[in-house]
Amino acid sequence: MVALELVLERFGGAMATLARSMLRDSTEAQDVVEESLVRVHEAGPRFRGERGLRTWVLRITANLCRDRLRRRRFTAGSLDGPTPIEDPGLRFDPVGNWDESIDRRALAERLDEAIAGLPEDQREATVMRHRLGMSYEEMCEALGVPLGTVKSRLARALTNLRRELRDWE
Amino acid sequence: MNEHEDRIGEPVEPRWLRLAADLRAEPSPATMARVRARLAARPVEPAWVRWLGRPAALATSVALLIACAWAGDAWLTASTTARPDDAYLVSSLLGEDGSFGLGLDEIEPAGPSSPDSERVAR
Numbered sequence: 001m002v003a004l005e006l007v008l009e010r011f012g013g014a015m016a017t018l019a020r021s022m023l024r025d026s027t028e029a030q031d032v033v034e035e036s037l038v039r040v041h042e043a044g045p046r047f048r049g050e051r052g053l054r055t056w057v058l059r060i061t062a063n064l065c066r067d068r069l070r071r072r073r074f075t076a077g078s079l080d081g082p083t084p085i086e087d088p089g090l091r092f093d094p095v096g097n098w099d100e101s102i103d104r105r106a107l108a109e110r111l112d113e114a115i116a117g118l119p120e121d122q123r124e125a126t127v128m129r130h131r132l133g134m135s136y137e138e139m140c141e142a143l144g145v146p147l148g149t150v151k152s153r154l155a156r157a158l159t160n161l162r163r164e165l166r167d168w169e
Numbered sequence: 170m171n172e173h174e175d176r177i178g179e180p181v182e183p184r185w186l187r188l189a190a191d192l193r194a195e196p197s198p199a200t201m202a203r204v205r206a207r208l209a210a211r212p213v214e215p216a217w218v219r220w221l222g223r224p225a226a227l228a229t230s231v232a233l234l235i236a237c238a239w240a241g242d243a244w245l246t247a248s249t250t251a252r253p254d255d256a257y258l259v260s261s262l263l264g265e266d267g268s269f270g271l272g273l274d275e276i277e278p279a280g281p282s283s284p285d286s287e288r289v290a291r
Contacts, residue, residue, distance in 0.1 A: 001205070003227065004201070004204065005201055008196065008200060008204075009200055012195065012196040012200065013194070013195050015191060015196065016195055016196040017192075017193045017194045018196040019192040019194075021192075021194075021216050027276045029194070030196065030197050032205060034203050035201060035207075037200070037201075037204045038204060038208060038211075040205050040263065041204070041208060046223075048215075074225070089196050090192035090193060091189055091192065091193055091194060091195065092192060093191060093192070093193045095187070095190045095191055095192050096187060096190075104188065104191065105191075107185065107188050108189075108191040108192055109189040109192070111186075111188045111189055112189070112192050115189065127258070130186050130187070130189035130190060131189045131192070131193070133190065133192055144219060156188070158182065158183075161186070162183070165185065168183075168185050169270075
């Protein structure tokens, strides 16, 4: 249990950020974080450390998010994908410097809306890379896909974001 | 080359993409308590049931299947090789000369032969 508390303390923020960005639903995201920790507790003895602990934990969270999104698609009975819920429950916490004359928060929220509109795989890659700051190698391990796939998802996501936010260019 | 790509072919990330890191989330403070409650509410399943869910269970099943197939094949082969002994026994009983113990040399023609069979005898 002490180990689980440490996992929550160290990676809880990343888990919650990933879940909320993917699911856009605070309650469901919280549920995924809790379920991820239960899985971590159960699978802990089998963790061999071949990949980093953060990567392993985020992989579990990402898998659970994908399950939820799939279930949501089935229950919605639509092939168009889930409609993003308006309140993702993400907190504005500026990182780095920015031009003070620009409303940074408004821009961040607009970017978040654009990310929410991306296809699931591209959104997942974008959140991992640009919101959680994961390296390509960590992403490959967390997503279970080769480097080329990670890069192509990110490139397609960027193309879509540029199109969506073309007035920013 | 695309204007949005650098010299090694990877897309150049725009500055505004850094804003993505500005929005973050934290888990609820009650998370650990809820996780404890979930763990306590989970039925404790026997170790062998947990083991069934592991990849080792599949590997063991395949190994057992192969072992059974090999043992079955070995048993069938042994049964097949036992069959000639029976065949030898039957041959001995019947006689290897094809007479089946009837003593063909001593048998006289039973009756007058036809012209065709006389020609063959000659």
